[in-house]
Amino acid sequence: xxxxxxxxxxxxxxxxxxxxxxxxxxxxxxxxxxxxxxxxxxxxxxxxxxxxxxxxxxxxxxxxxxxxxxxxxxxxxxxxxxxxxxxxxxxxxxxxxxxxxxxxxxxxxxxxxxxxxxxxxxxxxxxxxxxxxxxxxxxxxxxxxxxxxxxxxxxxxxxxxxxxxxxxxxxxxxxxxxxxxxxxxxxxxxxxxxxxxxxxxxxxxxxxxxxxxxxxxxxxxxxxxxxxxxxxxxxxxxxxxxxxxxxxxxxxxxxxxxxxxxxxxxxxxxxxxxxxxxxxxxxxxxxxxxxxxxxxxxxxxxxxxxxxxxxxxxxxxxxxxxxxxxxxxxxxxxxxxxxxxxxxxxxxxxxxxxxxxxxxxxxxxxxxxxxxxxxxxxxxxxxxxxxxxxxxxxxxxxxxxxxxxxxxxxxxxxxxxxxxxxxxxxxxxxxxxxxxxxxxxxxxxxxxxxxxxxxxxxxxxxxxxxxxxxxxxxxxxxxxxxxxxxxxxxxxxxxxxxxxxxxxxxxxxxxxxxxxxxxxxxxxxxxxxxxxxxxxxxxxxxxxxxxxxxxxxxxxxxxxxxxxxxxxxxxxxxxxxxxxxxxxxxxxxxxxxxxxxxxxxxxxxxxxxxxxxxxxxxxxxxxxxxxxxxxxxxxxxxxxxxxxxxxxxxxxxxxxxxxxxxxxxxxxxxxxxxxxxxxxxxxxxxxxxxxxxxxxxxxxxxxxxxxxxxxxx
DNA sequence: TTAGGGTTAG
Numbered sequence: 001x002x003x004x005x006x007x008x009x010x011x012x013x014x015x016x017x018x019x020x021x022x023x024x025x026x027x028x029x030x031x032x033x034x035x036x037x038x039x040x041x042x043x044x045x046x047x048x049x050x051x052x053x054x055x056x057x058x059x060x061x062x063x064x065x066x067x068x069x070x071x072x073x074x075x076x077x078x079x080x081x082x083x084x085x086x087x088x089x090x091x092x093x094x095x096x097x098x099x100x101x102x103x104x105x106x107x108x109x110x111x112x113x114x115x116x117x118x119x120x121x122x123x124x125x126x127x128x129x130x131x132x133x134x135x136x137x138x139x140x141x142x143x144x145x146x147x148x149x150x151x152x153x154x155x156x157x158x159x160x161x162x163x164x165x166x167x168x169x170x171x172x173x174x175x176x177x178x179x180x181x182x183x184x185x186x187x188x189x190x191x192x193x194x195x196x197x198x199x200x201x202x203x204x205x206x207x208x209x210x211x212x213x214x215x216x217x218x219x220x221x222x223x224x225x226x227x228x229x230x231x232x233x234x235x236x237x238x239x240x241x242x243x244x245x246x247x248x249x250x251x252x253x254x255x256x257x258x259x260x261x262x263x264x265x266x267x268x269x270x271x272x273x274x275x276x277x278x279x280x281x282x283x284x285x286x287x288x289x290x291x292x293x294x295x296x297x298x299x300x301x302x303x304x305x306x307x308x309x310x311x312x313x314x315x316x317x318x319x320x321x322x323x324x325x326x327x328x329x330x331x332x333x334x335x336x337x338x339x340x341x342x343x344x345x346x347x348x349x350x351x352x353x354x355x356x357x358x359x360x361x362x363x364x365x366x367x368x369x370x371x372x373x374x375x376x377x378x379x380x381x382x383x384x385x386x387x388x389x390x391x392x393x394x395x396x397x398x399x400x401x402x403x404x405x406x407x408x409x410x411x412x413x414x415x416x417x418x419x420x421x422x423x424x425x426x427x428x429x430x431x432x433x434x435x436x437x438x439x440x441x442x443x444x445x446x447x448x449x450x451x452x453x454x455x456x457x458x459x460x461x462x463x464x465x466x467x468x469x470x471x472x473x474x475x476x477x478x479x480x481x482x483x484x485x486x487x488x489x490x491x492x493x494x495x496x497x498x499x500x501x502x503x504x505x506x507x508x509x510x511x512x513x514x515x516x517x518x519x520x521x522x523x524x525x526x527x528x529x530x531x532x533x534x535x536x537x538x539x540x541x542x543x544x545x546x547x548x549x550x551x552x553x554x555x556x557x558x559x560x561x562x563x564x565x566x567x568x569x570x571x572x573x574x575x576x577x578x579x580x581x582x583x584x585x586x587x588x589x590x591x592x593x594x595x596x597x598x599x600x601x602x603x604x605x606x607x608x609x610x611x612x613x614x615x616x617x618x619x620x621x622x623x624x625x626x627x628x629x630x631x632x633x634x635x636x637x638x639x640x641x642x643x644x645x646x647x648x649x650x651x652x653x654x655x656x657x658x659x660x661x662x663x664x665x666x667x668x669x670x671x672x673x674x675x676x677x678x679x680x681x682x683x684x685x686x687x688x689x690x691x692x693x694x695x696x697x698x699x700x701x702x703x704x705x706x707x708x709x710x711x712x713x
Numbered sequence: 714t715t716a717g718g719g720t721t722a723g
Contacts, residue, residue, distance in 0.1 A: 114714095115714090144714085150714065173715085175715085178714080178715045180715090181716065241717050244717045245716090306719085307718055343719080346719075349721065352721095384721060407722075410722085411723080443722050447722080479723070
């Protein structure tokens with residue numbers, strides 16, 4: 001064998017290793033004797049990795065009679081190899097072998113093991129290593145203790161960390177700082193602060209950890225105060241960490257003045273070369289409402305890393321400057337810098353908000369091309385985007401490709417199905433979620449409750465509602481109450497609804513009252529409508545929708561005096577009804593329509609077609625529903641108003657501008673009205689098209705004369 | 714051996 005190795009070149013030996021595991025040890029010895037150093041450097045790790053393929057080889061490697069190295073060294077080598085390959089479980093098992101061979105692990109062995117535990121956040125394995133100290137009589141030094149401390153605090157096992165910390169006979173700044181950062185991460189700010197105050201000779205690290213802790217837990221003023229104290233008390237030279245945490249604090253307050261002060265400091269001290277400091281700076285300007293300044297800083301950055309790009313793109317979206325956001329994203333793609341999960345999540349989220357499925361699809365294609373992590377939140381952002389765009393089938397395809405869907409993706413699916421008129425599927429997914437072992441949170445419950453509402457499954461909904469605290473031990477939120485009131489009042493179960501409202505532990509919010517008011521509109525419940533509206537007037541007197549709904553309820557009951565009164569209050573308070581508008585994208589152009597809009601170049605064709613269509617749908621049985629018109633005008637006039645609602649104009653334009661059979665997708669800024677809903681159902685049948693209307697609340701898929709929402713919206 | 718910036722669900 002030795003001679004054979006001698007004759008073989010590097011590749012030959014490598015192939016030999018893979019063919020014959022048993023020879024590994026001998027091969028290794030041979031390499032040591034016969035190969036040049038640089039070749040041995042490559043070959044030895046390869047042999048070692050083969051050596052520890054299983055326990056048998058390991059034992060043989062270690063207990064071999066004529067070892068060419070010491071036992072400790074062999075153990076260390078084996079553990080190093082396992083750690084390199086991230087095979088934690090097997091590495092931990094070596095501790096048993098050590099015991100059996102009565103070998104005392106060295107600090108280096110423990111250190112390597114703990115590092116791997118840290119990487120994999122393996123708390124239990126870390127505990128095993130810790131427990132092994134006692135067995136082997138090992139007394140850890142500061143280095144090992146700190147590592148263990150870090151592991152415990154990163155795994156949020158603070159009791160363990162604190163016990164160890166208190167037991168340590170010697171501590172350095174790192175021990176203190178690690179402990180503080182553990183408390184800070186877990187949100188135990190008071191504990192962190194107490195410890196922080198006790199740190200002898202605080203360094204930059206201590207200060208920046210504490211400042212960031214306050215920022216992260218929504219106490220930006222405390223963070224700023226601490227930064228000021230640091231400047232006053234300590235003679236410390238600010239470093240990139242303290243500066244960026246102080247910038248984050250100014251961004252969170254927000255305090256542009258201090259931010260600018262720090263900016264000046266950065267320019268004077270040369271901290272500007274750090275990518276994170278630059279990013280924090282542009283982040284600060286963005287959050288202090290100065291996107292222009294943020295862009296200015298961004299443009300001046302020498303090394304713009306992906307985080308800087310992501311931040312800047314996000315800044316544009318956040319401030320409603322979507323076009324510039326998308327433009328900068330295209331620039332990023334051209335720059336050759338590879339976007340990451342955060343970038344994709346940000347851009348996909350913007351697509352979801354706009355229901356810009358075309359862009360979202362392009363991003364998806366790009367992600368697929370460069371490869372994305374199906375475990376990441378970029379994947380869940382994709383699910384969210386498709387479901388928000390009403391393309392629940394694509395959402396499901398992405399979802400099914402995820403090895404382990406996270407709660408966000410589950411919730412996106414549940415809400416997506418609920419919003420797109422498939423409440424049974426929503427409920428099925430919720431049940432699957434329960435079985436998957438992922439714990440639902442309050443938002444997942446909002447999803448399933450709204451599904452029950454749309455399916456009209458009152459009792460099922462009540463069952464879920466009660467299970468929230470009875471089975472899942474979660475507290476009911478105001479949202480849950482709003483959902484359950486929506487569920488009950490849509491079905492006319494007002495007595496139960498009122499009973500719940502009067503007994504609920506928190507003040508009903510605007511969503512709850514708005515749901516109740518909506519239910520009252522369906523069932524013509526005057527007294528309760530008044531109660532809901534009055535509550536809403538108090539919470540949000542500027543919201544025109546409340547006045548309009550209340551007036552409509554009175555109008556339906558023929559109580560025109562009351563209608564007039566509501567209108568008068570509305571005028572007195574200066575509340576203006578938000579104009580309804582609908583838009584449709586044909587090829588690359590977006591066409592926007594208002595009520596009775598005549599500004600479109602194709603107005604003549606649109607109105608003529610709509611006229612023809614109105615006749616046809618009336619023949620099919622459509623009766624204009626004039627109840628829901630605010631003004632007390634003549635019937636014929638009402639009909640006129642109705643037939644030129646923005647969504648009807650957009651649908652009509654869609655039909656005449658696209659080839660037969662094309663899907664029509666219309667967006668509306670407000671909820672669609674009852675009459676349009678009925679009319680579009682008929683239209684879908686007459687023109688033989690699938691029509692999707694996304695209103696401010698949900699998706700309506702119209703097909704063959706019916707709508708996916710089952711007339712609940 | 715300790716740390717800072719970006720992201721998703723109604």
